[in-house]
Amino acid sequence: MFAIAGERATFRAPVMPPSESVPTPQQLFRWLDSGAITREEFRKAMAVHTGELIEEMEEAHANPLVAKFNELLNRREAWKWARKHGEALIREVLCALMDEERFIPAKWLWNAAHPHVPLHCFFRTRAAPLMRFLEMHVQPQAVTLIIEHGGSDSLAPVREQFFLRRNRRTQLFVERRLLL
Secondary structure (H helix, E strand, O other), X not given: OEEEEOOEEEEOOOOOOOHXXXXXXXXXXXXXXXXXXXHHHHHHHHHHHHHHHXXXXXXXXXXXXXXXXXXXXXXHHHHHHHHHHOHHHHHHHHHHHHOOOOOHHHHHOOOOOOXXXXXXXXXXOOOOOEEEEEEEEEEOOEEXXXXXXXXXXXXXXXXXXXEEEEOOOOOEEEEEEEEO
């Protein structure tokens, strides 16, 4: 998918590959800003992510009752965690997870820092693939978080524990993670 030629990454997009093989939008933005990829390569890679979003919107349009039920559950989940820990901290945690390269749900979290995007958009409590918080313990300089993510009709979701810590600029980052 990506080939390093010298110090420049080049992207060759086949016909709509699965998005697991395409870097997250956050990585693509960083590569574009640093000049590692061209605008055209960026557009082709983002087209894969856009295609997934459009496919999900078509599914929601085809079955609006299920989509509305899922949205209500996601709103409830986001409200529960925001009420307990504050929306700012939840967004900060989501942004730290967004930067984790091997974290598959990171592709949905790329705009978690934007307050105009509702918080419930980042949770997926019922629809596969899942992305929900199970436990969260907050200390002044650290956050411990257990997340359930992924899964499908044939695969069970994965539970992971993330240990986040604040750096010198007071930003959270993933220090380590464990499969549970």
